[in-house]
Amino acid sequence: MRVVRGRFAPSPTGEIHLGNAWTALIAWLQVRSAGGCMVLRMEDLDPERSRQEYADRLIADMTWLGLDWDEGPDIGGQYAPYNQAQRRVLYQQALVCLEKAGLVYPCYCTRAELAASAPHTDENERVYPGTCRLQAAVDDCKASRHPALRLAVPAGQYSFTDMHAGFVCQDVSRDVGDFVIRRSDGVHAYQLAVVVDDAAMDITHVVRGHDLLSSTPRQLLLYRLLGLQAPVFTHVPLLVDDAGCRLSKRQRSLAVAALRASGVTAQAVIGYLAFKARIIDRPEPVQASDLIAGFNLNRLPAGPVVVDSNSICFRG
DSSP: OOOOEEEEOOOOSSOOBHHHHHHHHHHHHHHHHTTOEEEEOBOOOOTTTOOHHHHHHHHHHHHHHTOOOSBBTTTBOTTOOOBGGGOHHHHHHHHHHHHHTTOEEEEOOOHHHHHHHOOBOTTSOBOOOOHHHHOSSOOHHHHTSOOEEEEOOOSSEEEEEETTTEEEEEEHHHHTOSOEEEOTTSOBOHHHHHHHHHHHTTOOEEEEEGGGGGGHHHHHHHHHHHTOOOOEEEEEOOEEOTTSOBOOTTOGGGBHHHHHHTTOOHHHHHHHHHHHTTSSSSOOOOOGGGGSTTOOGGGSOSSOEEOOTTTOOOOO
């Protein structure tokens, strides 16, 4: 049997908040309960938004919470480097493979043009209508632009069984259309980078938020086209505020660093999250390591988990 290898792969574009800690805890518990290997990977692919200071704070916050890792940007490992910014050559190699298979084409459409022409799906995502794929020639105006590169998506459905959400099936060609795998500024897209990284790092299990569930069929398509083995996916429910909106980095009062500065203990944060995950019966201070024996994915709530910022009691 393969050793379970899981990962927590945050973007260092701000301070991590309670929702990030929730996903990290569940991913960590899944790996530790299986006696596996935990990987920390920085998804700092976007040079405009990623900051080293946020990466440093993230490592400090994770360490404070007691969520350790066996491989990562600070300690290295056999699949280094663990920063996406240093792995661009791997993404380019994968893109070249897709190009050689005749599955990539340049797209000169601007956001405004896409907004005017692309229909919406039920999830309010825009479906690319294949404008540049169908054009025989590019006019002079568009030719002066730097194109994005899109994957010519083959027809067909892609399905998988999520460890929390259950069976998922999507016709990517119909519901998404040809999606971007390299942006017009030359930055490789998340969909391509995450597939290349998880395969290259031999990740067997991926735990991430439910908001990424709809992107998984696209990634499964890329796994298939590149001849790579896909991991087992678990998309956990999101933490939401009183209005039902998912927690974000804009809610600074729920940033892990802010909670720490206010005197909240790491054990209280972990205990609160464990209570919300139905691992323990009441919110009380606990070490993350004490939750390993009782962890069970089947206990997770089915839908979004409400965090009432006015009644949170972290001190237990």
